[in-house]
Amino acid sequence: MRYLSYVLVGTLFGFVLTKSEAISWFRIHEMFRFQSFHMYGLMMSAVLVGMLSILLIKRFDVRTLSGDPIVIEPKPYNRGTVIGGLIFGFGWAMTGACPGPLYALVGAGVYVMAAGLLAAIAGAWVYGLIRDRLPH
């Protein structure tokens, strides 16, 4: 039951992703062609709200529901940030989906995306397999 809150947060996220059409191949194609402000507005307003929230959390030393301090682990930079980022960008433009939308699309009735999701899991697995041989 302690995972129920995360399922609920995910449900809200998946619903908003679907309603904003951020899960749509059409919207992603339009974004990468710079033909609409929609996706840019979506991301920029999301980051603005996230940024203000973290600022307030730090400023007022907000704690978790159980009273623990909130600490955000930074993601360190390495060459994978760029190389992996480019590779993900290719896949994003092909499938029209980043990882969140992959899950949402299967739920939203684009059932063939289950194959895309399985392929993404396979991609993560192969990354784990050859990780030591990749530049980082």
Add this chain to the structure above:
Amino acid sequence: MNELLSRPWPWYVAGPLIGLMVPVLLKIGNKAFGVSSSLRHICAACAPGRIPYFQYDWKKEAWNLALVVGIFIGGFLGGVVFRNPNPVRLSAAAQNQLNDLGIANQGGPHPIEIFSLQSLLSLRGFLLIVVGGFLVGFGTRYANGCTSGHSIMGMSNLKWPSLVATCSFFAGGVLMTWVILPRILSL
């Protein structure tokens, strides 16, 4: 109410709601918003082999799997129960582009002639769905984050590696869309 839940939402409503995922997850349990690590946890749970990258206690990260189960449910609610019956209202420029490419926008989030079970067996469908999906999983793990973990969570936290990652995502996406994708679509 039904109308409100069925029609698409403008960016200035949906964007701030997505941004709220960041403080909500921090408040609930000091969790950093992110989706692509779920792919790693699934590997660690189902097929870790002897691969060091998958040797960790994935059960401690099970909250992330609960999150993606929720995303699936949210997609079902938004895309099936409260389905938008109309085509995506793209800009005129984007719609003209699709017409030139010969892709129909007739309801649903994805073009059905490319993203259907039958098309999976065509070269074009296989490349876009399976190869594309593979690149999403491989690339997000290699970059240690995706649009949620880097572009929203990392940038909200003002971390420059996440800005570099986001620029890389877009550089890859733009290159694919302008240079390679037209060739795949014409297969």
